[in-house]
Amino acid sequence: MISDRDFFIRDLDDDMPLNKLFNDGKDLYIEIGSGKGEFISQYPQKHPNWNFIGFELSEKRIINCLKKLSPEDNPNVRLVKRAIDDTIDQLFEKASVNGVFIQHPDPWPKRRHHRRRLFQTAFLDSLAKILKPKAKVQIATDHKDYALWIVDIFSNHKEFVSLQDTPIQNDYNLEDHVVTWFEQEQRRLGFEPNFMLYERI
Numbered sequence: 242m243i244s245d246r247d248f249f250i251r252d253l254d255d256d257m258p259l260n261k262l263f264n265d266g267k268d269l270y271i272e273i274g275s276g277k278g279e280f281i282s283q284y285p286q287k288h289p290n291w292n293f294i295g296f297e298l299s300e301k302r303i304i305n306c307l308k309k310l311s312p313e314d315n316p317n318v319r320l321v322k323r324a325i326d327d328t329i330d331q332l333f334e335k336a337s338v339n340g341v342f343i344q345h346p347d348p349w350p351k352r353r354h355h356r357r358r359l360f361q362t363a364f365l366d367s368l369a370k371i372l373k374p375k376a377k378v379q380i381a382t383d384h385k386d387y388a389l390w391i392v393d394i395f396s397n398h399k400e401f402v403s404l405q406d407t408p409i410q411n412d413y414n415l416e417d418h419v420v421t422w423f424e425q426e427q428r429r430l431g432f433e434p435n436f437m438l439y440e441r442i
């Protein structure tokens with residue numbers, strides 16, 4: 242009998258490009274930094290006709306995610322244990338991903354650590370290669386400085402455009418928003434999320 246871990250987590254080498262994790266032709270969405278698994282366990286249930294891959298680098302967090310997932314309730318979800326960076330284009334077929342969700346990426350607040358931030362021009366270059374035209378990138382961070390950094394990186398990139406009147410909004414105006422553990426914690430501490438929404442041109 243296949244265990245839940247074997248159902249959700251697959252050997253990267255056998256399944257490259259990762260599009261092969263599903264063979265039903267449904268649209269593919271990804272989440273980067275699945276954390277304790279609120280988004281990856283809840284959102285795909287609202288969209289059974291889409292497939293989802295959640296990336297998470299921490300084994301502890303992968304276990305948290307697995308506790309919230311079951312093959313019966315989440316047949317359209319897979320998890321990949323990996324630190325995502327500007328080589329994400331090596332993981333997927335070109336122009337094959339329909340959208341990306343990134344809620345509360347690590348902000349690396351110290352200036353000397355800024356180069357560790359996920360959002361860099363090279364990351365957007367790589368992401369642009371795997372996204373389909375009109376694919377959306379949905380981002381939330383409670384860290385204002387990181388939000389401004391993200392807006393700066395996107396506004397200097399010719400393959401993405403903001404879909405919001407102002408690039409940072411504090412009210413989430415999309416349906417189906419999943420409040421993650423981190424959003425809940427930060428709100429409790431008085432830090433409102435900053436929401437950003439971009440489209441691949």
Ligand SMILES: C[S@@+](CC[C@H](N)C(=O)[O-])C[C@H]1O[C@@H](n2cnc3c(N)ncnc32)[C@H](O)[C@@H]1O
Binds near residue numbers: 298299323
């Ligand atoms: C601040 S937590 C937010 C988790 C979750 N998205 C939430 O909103 O509650 C950031 C998560 O991203 C993971 N992470 C950080 N950098 C990553 C990377 N480059 N690729 C994949 N996961 C990453 C961390 O292990 C952590 O679980």
